[in-house]
Amino acid sequence: MAQLTQPAGSAAGEGSPGAGPGGAPQPRGFRSAELGWPELGRIPHPPRRIPLIGDVIGANVRTPVQDSMVIARTLGPIFRRKGFGKEIVFVWGADLAAELADEARFAKHVGLGVANLRPVAGDGLFTAYNHEPNWQLAHDILAPGFSRDAMAGYHQLMLEVAGQLMSRWDAREAAGDAVDVPGDMTKLTLETISRTGFGHDFGSFERERPHPFVRAMIGTLSHAQRRNVVPPVLAPLLLRGAERRNAADTAYLNETVDAVISARRSAREPGSGDLLDRMLEVAHPDTGERLSVQNIRRQVITFLVAGHETTSGALSFALHYLAQHPEILARAQAEVDQIWGDVAEPAYEQVAKLRYVRRILDEAMRLWPTAPAFAREARQDTTLGGVHPMRRGAWALVLTAMLHRDPAAWGERPETFDPDRFAPAAVRARxxxxxxxxxxxxxxxxxxxxxxxxxxxxxxxxLRRYDLRPEPDYRLRVVERLTLMPEGLKLQLERR
Incomplete structure (x- = not known):
């Protein structure tokens, strides 16, 4: 999930004296002097800035990431945007991003849209502040749940969910109907994480409309996005109804997850050693600490939301580009046919052998990373790029969607879809x-x-089952709800 535009009253004060990196957000307004960039004026910003209001001319509140990408192409590898007192420093140049990735100098910054999700996700793995102990506790307990042996154990359930998707697509293809790619990928990935991680079946493929959990999740993500772009002084007026709907969505997410946890607790025997079993039964190997009941709820919500929303987007973008590039589609199909042959269900070990298919996924995530940005903050006073001083706690937003388009790293045609960018020799050369x-x-x-x-x-x-055909008039439109997703994407299928 992505981090977009800093909400008022979030972690802006972390750069001020007494609030170290990862510290709790300060309950006060946003002022540029508190950003922790002593020479902020040296960083370019869009022209026609309006006093008090900021860089709002031509801005689209529904597409802040894509707006920022347009500005980035004009202003270069580091720039800033301001709106109603909120000012954000954006970075996308490869050299500067490499510095921000240095864990000795910088840490994750929890702010922006991510902070808006804390009412529902709290100190879950994704939304925890760096100083909150439950992040490390949960990470250490859950990391073995993503080991090779654990992954091999999830494989059969993944196959079963994929089989349900293909049964649905077979019926659509037989009727001559197009398939709703984002909608069906969302059903697929929600069922996959819920069944493998928590032993829960949402019954997504028995429904024509999205499960209420998905609607509530999209509601909370969209509300977090909207809070980013509404001026704080107008929020009580403009978001009154939205706040009520968000409270209802949050309550539904909590109730659903509480029911899943209660069902597991009341079972006479534990589950299959999945993520929920680990949360409920496993103590930290060194300290003996266990996750609290409240934190388990937050972690389950985090996995259900983050564990399916971004993967569904990645699959949707990949299918879009495959349909647009029949030569790439044919090459990928040939690889699957050669490596998997006529086997009914590929074994776990056979999946990693689809190296060209994996390159297609990587290239789709390069062009449209479904989590399109992440924030980093200085651990100590430092200087970025040898030019821009940053105080301890100062933060910047790495615009991943533009980092993945930096010609210095990706060549003269970074907008072109080319999976061979991820061939081993090309990766080594970057x-x-x-x-x-x-x-x-x-x-x-x-x-x-x-x-x-x-x-x-x-x-x-x-790819083994279908040829993919785009709808003739479709042009890629990207919808933003903290994550990115192709909007209105439908494909025609033909059984191979």
Whole structure:
């Protein structure tokens, strides 16, 4: 999930004296002097800035990431944007991003849209502040749940969920109907994480409309995004109804997860050693500490939301580009046919052998990383790029979607979809820290290997079964709700 525009009253004060990196947010307004950039004026900003209001001319509140990408192309590898007293420093140049990835100098900054999710996710793995102990506790307890042996154990359930998707697509293809790619990928990835991680079946494929959990999740993400762009002084007026809806969405998420946890607790025997079992039964190997009841709820919500929303987006973008590039589609199908042959269900070990299919996923995530930005803060006073002083706690937003387009790292045609960018020789030739779809450092996505195995498996299964045809008039539109997703994407299928 992405971090977009800093909400008023979030972690802005962390750069001020007495609030170290990762400290609790200060309950006060946003002022540029508190950003921790002593020479902020040296960083370019868009022209036609309006006093008090900021850089709002031409801005679209629904697409802040894509707006920032347009500005980045004009202003260069570091720039700033201001709106109604909120000022953000954006970084996307490969060299500067490499510095910000240095864990000795910088740490994750929890602010922006992520802070808006804390009412529902609290100190879960994604939304915890660096100083909160439950992050490390949960990470140490849950990390073995993503080991190779654990991943192999999830494989059969992943196959079963993919089988439900293909049954649905077979019916659509037989009827001559297009498939709703983002909608069906969301059903697939929600069922995958809920069944493998928590033993819960949402019954997504028995529904035409999204499950209420998905609607509530989208509601909370969209509300967090909207809070970023509404002026604080107008929020009580403009967001009154939205706040009530968000409270209802949050309550539904909590009630759903509480029911899942209660069902597991009341079972006579534990589950299959999945993530929920680990949360409920496993103590920290060194300290003996256990996760609290409240934190278990927060972790489950975190995994259910983050564990399916970003993967569904990655699969959707990959399918879009495959349909647009029949020569790449044919090459990928040939790889699947050669490696998997006629086997009914590929074994766990056969998934990683789809190296070209994996390159397609990587290239889709390069162009449209579904988590399109992440924030980093200075651990101590430092200077970025040898030019820009940063005080301890000063933070910047790495605009991943532009870092992945930096010509210095990706060549003269970075907008072109080309999976061979991820051929081994090409990867070795690139500088480090230029591909960051899962964040960076100690707080990078714990479920990265889970997501990549699931996505590669599903894409391989779909390529083996179908030819993909785009709708003739479709042009890619990207919707933003903290994460990115292709909007209105439908594909025509033909059984191979």
């Amino acid at each position: 500088p480090g820290h230029v591909f960051k779809p899962f964040g960076t450092g100690a707080r990078a996505c714990i479920g990265r290997q889970f997501a990549l195995h699931e996505a590669t498996l599903v894409l391989g299964l779909l």
